[in-house]
Amino acid sequence: MDRPGLTPERLTRAGAELADEVGFDQVTVSALARRFDVKVPSLYSHLKNSQDLRIRIALFALKELADRVADAVAGRAGRDALAAFADAYRDYAREHPGRYAATRLRLDRETAAASAGVQHAQMARAILRGYGLDEPDATHAVRMLGSVFHGYVSLELAGGFEHSAPGALESWEWIVDSLDAVLRTRSTR
Amino acid sequence: MDRPGLTPERLTRAGAELADEVGFDQVTVSALARRFDVKVPSLYSHLKNSQDLRIRIALFALKELADRVADAVAGRAGRDALAAFADAYRDYAREHPGRYAATRLRLDRETAAASAGVQHAQMARAILRGYGLDEPDATHAVRMLGSVFHGYVSLELAGGFEHSAPGALESWEWIVDSLDAVLRTRSTR
DNA sequence: CTGATTTGCCTATAGGTATTAGGTAGAAGC
């Protein structure tokens, strides 16, 4: 009777992989149990329930994405930092669509506050520092960046740009340029 | 034995209402059957399956939203039209979160081509006509507007702006202003 | 090193949703 050595961490990671393969909303306790060749109830020693699993995957993905973005942005400023931020975001979503979808899971306030979501907001603010925005413009700008990036990536993943020219990459670059232009205009410096 | 008079149309409309009440992903054939006080299999005479129901709700919502936007934009141009478009979009999502979520359902190419999604794209292009953009800028701009609006609304509905100042409306207006500014800059006129 | 405890996965079970097959009663048509 070999024990597969289940842990919340291994289950979360496997859940993230599963999400990328079949979609975040197809991640079920059952599918995960099959993947470990284990009976379903065995997972309930490690997970409170299926929502707990989803939350763990979301937190995992938020952290992973934040780390990537931090890495991409390091040592850059201004337009350069903005583009690196944007690309890190888009690339992650394209590489890991299921994990990206997981980051959109609605978390309760407490969980959200303890998550890497906080880091995301801080990094966005850090990039905007280069543009010299005062409050409340900085907050507006953070929200605008979040909206554009999330919106674009989510439309692209949904296949919205597949059947028309120009390619999704050109539009992405055009949009990042536009954001840079707008932020420079809004600057008080 | 009273017959409730089920039809695909009534089921779709009730499904849309249900979506607004409990969330689009909580719309199930079972819940809909309960709402009509009917056994679940009875619905299968009117719906192919649960995905068919979701698609019908999506198409219904796309059309309803397109009609609203068309109405809001009628007789306006430039910044005015842009703001009307934007507000119609956001207001619909706030009033009908479930239906709005339904509009994000991924449709196969054929279904999408026959849907009111086409109208949405045309209206966005119509608004951009006022800004005098040549291709491919016009397409980039359509994608940018779609991204921002969808992204913002989806973050707002997810509660992302609830626990921080300034209010979601101010940011919305700031963003619409910014879009207007960028589009004027991009104009070839 | 041995007996007790804990751990980790198991079986059994119950309830919910999706879907198909096939039955029946009332409405509509001849």
Add this chain to the structure above:
DNA sequence: GCTTCTACCTAATACCTATAGGCAAATCAG
């Protein structure tokens, strides 16, 4: 009044979530 059709039904299968309780391997105390 008889047939046919329609609209909803019961029955049955399959899969997912979740809980309760069991058993054997691993771990720990003396």
